[in-house]
Amino acid sequence: MVADLSDPMVPSPFCLQKVRKETYDTFTLELEPANGADGFPFAAGQFNMLYAFGIGEAPLSISGDPAKPQTLVHTVRAVGAVTQAICRLKRGDVLGVRGPFGNHWPMEEAVGSDVVIVAGGIGLAPLRPALYYLLSNREKYGRIAVIYGARTLEDLLYKPELEQWRSQFDLDVDVTVDTAPASYRGNVGVVTTLIPRARFDPFHAVALVCGPEVMMRFTVRELESRGVDPENIFISLERNMRCGIGFCGHCQFGSAFICKDGPVFCYAEIQPFFAKREI
Amino acid sequence: MTMENLERMLTEHPFFEGLNKRCLQMLVECASNVRFDAGEVIFREGEEAGLFYLIRHGRVSVETFAPNRGPVIIQTLGEGDLLGWSWLIEPYRWRFEARAVELTRAIALDGTCLRGKCAEDHELGYELMKRIAYVIENRLQATRLQLLNVYDGIRS
Ligand SMILES: Cc1cc2nc3c(=O)[nH]c(=O)nc-3n(C[C@H](O)[C@H](O)[C@H](O)COP(=O)(O)OP(=O)(O)OC[C@H]3O[C@@H](n4cnc5c(N)ncnc54)[C@H](O)[C@@H]3O)c2cc1C
């Protein structure tokens, strides 16, 4: 039996199985359907609405492996009432899940190309499923470059996995932080400074970018100046959401709804709105 | 190291991409090939800035001392990058410390020698200034982004 998510407005109960502290304010949660049903399939880049009972709902990207849908994985940064309540949950606690919603990263379209993943801060969470997918289908893609930036070493997500990815010969992983103690042997500088050095063919590459908007703006500029076509740059956007399914209009962005037409957008299509404030 | 080898290395370095042969030949007279072992200090804050470096291989950390935090790295430079412009700007003293993070090979250029040549030959001076201004502009942008704390991102 698959978890019943047939009414997109009714949350299904999921039970918290495991919590891992990633940073001082960010946690990765593993959830399973509370009624013993199977998990539900999802595509890399999609999100769920997670409901902390009695408090409210928040859109959160799925950060687990699309090939392992039984366990639903989310990485949550506690910034306000809902996300703080979600991060306070303990093993065995139940929360409501609606989803999966939205579109996904263009994994099929990227077949045969190099893929460059650029993530900033919590932006690595929605990109991790894409990386899992690429690694499970490694032979279908050219070079894979992962460029990940965070404020400090303490702010890096998925540290054990990052180490493992860095040791893989079929993947280039570059991590950078804004400042570090002198004993640090890794890279220091903003994420955009790694783009000119990353190993991929800009004329045959698809770029997947996620992070705060200002970081994505500068990243896109850097990718373009390396020669990546805006048609091949994809970014994941965030706006306040309520329904998650294109009814309420809360997440409007230009003529699109981020929950339904996004959250992943081809940069060439949203270029006119992207740099504008207030949209 | 022959002059031809040095000239080839300068030509291959992205910093001098597209520079004409006459200018390159003038630069070769001020250039030398250098290497630094992992952990080796390349220059220290406050010292006279006589040379600058074009990194060919390896990585260099640029460090400063922050009160209450001790020595901190503010930037890592790598292959294709330029290290140092204090040789160009009075009082010709390094503002930061630079240390090789791993075995690093670079071309060192003698700043005093270059300043003299730039004063005499304005085409060379202009070419160098143009390239250094580009590097400074990029570093300024990167510093602005660091100040903005771009990873924190408050949603609109
Ligand atoms: C499609 C989509 C996917 C998302 N995926 C994730 C994810 O995987 N993990 C995750 O942690 N978050 C994710 N977010 C962001 C998350 O939805 C918000 O952080 C959450 O809705 C905040 O709700 P709240 O009630 O906790 O805080 P609120 O009460 O809404 O906000 C509290 C304070 O935090 C600030 N704030 C709000 N959102 C953010 C933010 N994103 N970053 C920093 N400050 C913020 C507000 O300006 C306010 O000052 C996603 C958002 C969208 C639209």
Ligand code: FES
């Ligand atoms: S959240 Fe309601 S339309 Fe997008």
